[in-house]
Amino acid sequence: MSDAPTDAGPAESQPFTAEVSRLLHLMVHSVYSNRDIFLRELISNAADACERLRLLALQQPDLLGGEPEFRIVISADADRRLLTIEDNGVGMDRAALVENLGTIARSGTRAFLDAAGDKAGGTALIGQFGVGFYSAFMVADEVEVFSRPAGKDEAWRWASDGRGAFTVEAIDPAKAPARGTRVVLHLSEEGATYTDPDTIERIVAEHSAHVPVPIVLRVDETTTRPLADGSALWRKPKASIDKKAYTEFYNHVSGQYDEPALTMHFRAEGRHEYAALLFVPSSKPFDLFDPERKSRIKLYVRRVYITDEARILPAWLRFVRGVIDSEDLPLNLSREMLQSNPVLAQIGKGVTTRLLADLDRLSKDDPDTFLKVWEAFGPVLKEGLYEEPERRDALFAIARFRTSTSGDAWRSLADYVAAMKPGQKAIYYAVGESRETIAASPHLEGFRRRGVEVLLLADAVDAFWVRTALGFEGKGFQSITQGDADLSAIPVEGEEAAKEDAAASKAAVAILAARIKQALGDRVAAVRGSDRLTDSPVCLVASESGPDRQFERILSAHQTGGRRQAPVLELNPGHRLIKALIDRATAGEGEIVDDAAFVLLGQARIMEGEQPDDAPDFARRLTRLLEARLG
DSSP, rough: OOOOOOGGGOOOOOOOOOHHHHHHHHIIIISSSSHHHHHHHHHHHHHHHHHHHHHHHHGGGGGGTTTOOOOEEEETTTTTTTEEEEEEESSSOOHHHHHHOOOOGGGTHHHHHHHHHTTTOOOOHHHHHHHHHGGGGEEEEEEEEEEEEEOOEEEEEEOOOSSEEEEEEEOOOOGOSEEEEEEEEOOOOOGGGGOOOOHHHHHHHSTTOOOOEEEEOOOOOSOOOOEEEOOOOSSSSSGOOOOHHHHHHHHHHHHOSSSEEEEEEEEESSSSOOOEEEOOSSSTTTTOOOOOOOEEEEEEOOOEEEEEEOOOOOOOGGOOOEEEEEESSTTOOOOOHHHOOOOHHHHHHHHHHHHHHHHHHHHHHHHHHHHHHHHHHHHHHHHHHOOOOOOOHHHHHOOOEBBBTTTTOOHHHHHHHHTTTTTTOEEEEOOOOOOHHHHHHHHGGHHHHHHHHOOEEEEEHHHHHHHHHBBBTBBEEEETTSSSSOTTSSOOOHHHHHHHHOOOOOOHHHHHHHHHHHHHGGGGSSHHHEOOOSSEEEHHHHHTSOHHHHHHHHHHHTTTTTOOOOOOEOTTTSSSHHHHHEEEHHOHHHHHHHHHHHHHHHHHHHHHTTSSHHHHHHHHHHHHEEEEEEO
């Protein structure tokens, strides 16, 4: 099949990139335990080619060339160990062959290779990283691709043994399909079983039964056997579809191999008519945090594939996979119309409302499965709290948090409010880089003393949404690192109450605070006694009107030259060090108190993971204090 005519020009050999060569080695030797996957990937590529041509033909009917019906044909030659997958889709020219089959950098090669190092032996990596074509080398010693673009007279052959290079050459169009692409696998000895018709039929039934293009098996020159009818699963009645069929379609449409955690299949009628078959994955797609935050919903109009780049759902639902098929949209949608079409916007709103309601139902009916969804996609869903305030109530209903009292368990806001202490007026939270860092913060000490639960918010988006959230069930959100904690209304019990009784008087603390403020000047906005500390001598908090401490750090990291607001320094009246400083201040030992003020400020900054404002000055003052103590 490689006997190109001599007048077609010499074949051009090109090397794979180093990453592709390494990928092919991993593909063949270590990554996949289920080799059947290769056929599913090649069929998916063929179906995509047909769908693309179906869309192009709306504007250019001549591209169909009198052959309007699409199909995928599989044929096998056991004697020659050949397996062929042929489609009559859009086809590829030389540039497309080189771009699509010579490099996969755009499909996540580097991420794939990094993940393969951690997950060798897994079966889900092809779908996650878009490298399905290369799975053919798991069963083939050589792969040839003959392709003829729709509406063109030229044809091309791509070939490689998967070991380091590929060739591309022009060929006699008679050697290629009349339109579309033919992939020929020269099977290895181990892969020879894939020429068996029963094996082919089994794999198609398991993995590709629901592609939207008919699939047939060529038995001989005149006979074919249907393997899949190309019917649209989303248009079938739910009662006629079992869980296995849904999972197979999810695997096809998402390119992932996990089980869907939630399946939504419904038809909307009324103002806008559309069918939807959507899935919430149970594991993270590799591009979940891609900066472009692209949607992956396939849009059809009356069963004609339009695009998978329409932003139907909001970006914070970008992990959802599936199909939406509209009866109302025009077939000639342009990219510009897609972004502003009011019908599509209304469909998106309706589907979003339905999806949030189904997630809420899942959280009640199957909490274990829901928590898997939240652990995978909670940080993304919380983007909606910031971006769509009108959705907050629905999102708050499904949001889950780890708290200062929950350990590894997840808590809902309803759980939190139900467990609030007498006298507690707010939902307290702490924002930080990690749950462990937040849990070690001195700001939590007074809350622990009173048994008050604090939300530990460690996702990057938390610092943003919580600042704009008005509250939940009449309870406002309050940062434990901002403003006055105002814990005096919440009683302290047992031994901790005795410790509080032993604290220095408010008047004595006020005298020390005034002296420290005089020493520190505008480095701090204020100095005051604290009811949030039990073990640490000091901490820094943001003023009532300023941003939260963590949010301010995020802003300063992205705004060079920006001036941060001076913090409030809080003193622990029950700490031995603070009591000793009160005695020194009362005795008129101002120099020691001044040195201690700067050291305490530096210590508070260190406890927040930062450096003292003036490290050399901090060191000198600390040395003087140690000398006074040890001298």
